[in-house]
Amino acid sequence: MPTSFDPEVLELPFYEDAHRRIAEAAGAWCDSRAVLWEEVRALDPDTAGRRLVRELGDAGWLAALDPQAGPSAPGEDHRALCLRREALAYAEDLADFAFSIQALAATPVVRYGTEAQQRRLLPGMARGSLIGAFAVSEKEAGSDVASVALAATRTDDGSYRLNGRKAWIANGTIADVFVVIARTGEGPGPLGLTAFLVPAGTPGLRVERIDAIAPRSFAHLHFEDCPLPADAVLGRPGKGFVVAVDLLERFRTTVGAAALGFARRAFDTALAHVRGREAYGATLFDLQLVKAALADMEVQLNAAALLVARAAWETDRGSRRFARHSNIAKVHATEAAQGVVDAAVQLLGAAGIVQGGVTERLYRQIRSLRIYEGTSETLRMAIAGSLDMRRAARAA
Ligand SMILES: Cc1cc2nc3c(=O)[nH]c(=O)nc-3n(C[C@H](O)[C@H](O)[C@H](O)COP(=O)(O)OP(=O)(O)OC[C@H]3O[C@@H](n4cnc5c(N)ncnc54)[C@H](O)[C@@H]3O)c2cc1C
Known part of the structure; x- marks a missing residue:
């Protein structure tokens, strides 16, 4: 294995x-x-x-x-x-x-x-x-996807012009094509958004590189009178919010899975270290507090793995409530992974923070998972919103 x-x-x-x-x-x-x-x-x-x-x-x-x-x-x-x-x-x-x-x-x-x-x-x-990228976020529209402002104005011949900005776009500096959510105004708020396919070479599109806590291709996008043909529309006009939310709800479980991978690597690194590190005539592993830390990490890993597996299974079986499970899996797996990685750094002591070492890298890499594709706070709000109120009524 x-x-x-x-x-x-x-x-x-x-x-x-x-x-x-x-x-x-x-x-x-x-x-x-x-x-x-x-x-x-x-x-x-x-x-x-x-x-x-x-x-x-x-x-x-x-x-x-x-x-x-x-x-x-x-x-x-x-x-x-x-x-x-x-x-x-x-x-x-x-x-x-x-x-x-x-x-x-x-x-x-x-x-x-x-x-x-x-x-x-x-x-x-x-x-x-x-290479592709997906661009929905803006500096003023992150968690609140419905407030996307990038304007896509329809011209007389049915083509569009894009004006505005996108922010925090993964692969922004290397993408050949962007899926972009823009405001076309068919209706208010979420009802007035449309998804577009925008080639990277479109005139008027400028990419501004951003350096993040863990080095990756990451950028803001600036659109100035970018012309787009009518067939750049992805899906139907006015359905961009559905395209974005459907995608994010699906991918949240995968963020939980990635968090699990990071956390397991941190755990394995910490376990190998404490087993080999001699201290007090034995090894670090022989200390009860170290064992307790490892046990807590193992509990978190198991819980995260179960929630991710369940959420992915709910998605594959077409459950109507799959999004509730992907939200639960993402919140738990990413929050738990943050704790597991931090505990691994602690168990390695000074060796845990050396630049380029496994735990130092994981410590920087894990942080953004609690933010992108739904922050832990907004997902908690969504989970609370999906609670079964009939149970509460029965219990009252
Ligand atoms: C590494 C990384 C990669 C990314 N890649 C992409 C990408 O490829 N494409 C893309 O479109 N976007 C991308 N993003 C942007 C990401 O989706 C947003 O950062 C995220 O949606 C949060 O939006 P925000 O940063 O504007 O924070 P805000 O929405 O301003 O939130 C700030 C704080 O307020 C809290 N908050 C906001 N609303 C509520 C609420 N209703 N209740 C309680 N608390 C709330 C949040 O939880 C957070 O703690 C990426 C971000 C990161 C960090």
Whole structure:
């Protein structure tokens, strides 16, 4: 079994044999790429991102992004997407980032694109030769997606002009195509948004690089009178909010899966350290408080793994309430991972904060997962909103 997975979790009835095979192959691939991970860490994030999307495409990781190429391999569903993110996050943050943002950008094209849009974009995205990004956030519209302001003005010939900004866009500096949510004004608030496909070379589009806590391709986008043809609309005019929310609700479980991968790597690193670190005539592992810390981490990992597995399974079975479970999984897995990574740094002592070391990297990399694709606070609000009030009425 590859290092990234807990075999007992994969045995859960939420998974089928096809998923176990995917996990085994994905984890083994990641384990065998230690040299690649070293190499990409030494590159600038843009070069690393382009190389990783290409490597993932060549190795077939992105094949499911092009359903028209033929029927997907057995088990290539949401659970598989989560297992793949878990394996990549365990191995290398940049690889998880490359994989997840490519999937995030391709999924709305798969779900809402016309046949022509799919033919134009998906084969390249699945090969890793065409890089995508998804742009909904703005400085004044983050958690509150309904307040997106980037204006898409319809002209007499049915084409559009984009004016405004997007903020905090993953892959912003390397994307060839952006899925952009803009205001077209069919109705108020969430009813007046539309999704567009915007090629990176569109005149009037300017990319402003942002440096984040963990180096990645990350940018603000500026749109100044960007012309877009009528067939740049993805899905239907006025349905952009649905495109965005549907995507984010699905991908939250995968963020939980990535958090699990980061946390498991931190745990394994800490366990190896305390087993080998001599202290007081024995090892750190022999100290009760150290054992308690490890036990707490193990409890958190197990809870996160169960919630992620359940949420992915709910999505695959088409549960109407899958979003409630993806919210629960993301909140718990990302919050727990933050604690597990912090505990791992503590167990390594000074060795835990040395720049470039595993725990130091994880400490920086884990932080943003509690923010993107729904902050922990907004998801708690959504979970509270999904509580079954009939139970409360019965209990009263
Ligand atoms: C690493 C990273 C990658 C990202 N990638 C992308 C991307 O590819 N595409 C994209 O479109 N966006 C991306 N984002 C942006 C991300 O989606 C937003 O940062 C996120 O939605 C939060 O919005 P905000 O930053 O404006 O914070 P705000 O919405 O301003 O929130 C600030 C604080 O207020 C709290 N808050 C807000 N509303 C409520 C509420 N109703 N109840 C309680 N508390 C609340 C939040 O929880 C938070 O603590 C990325 C962000 C990060 C960090």
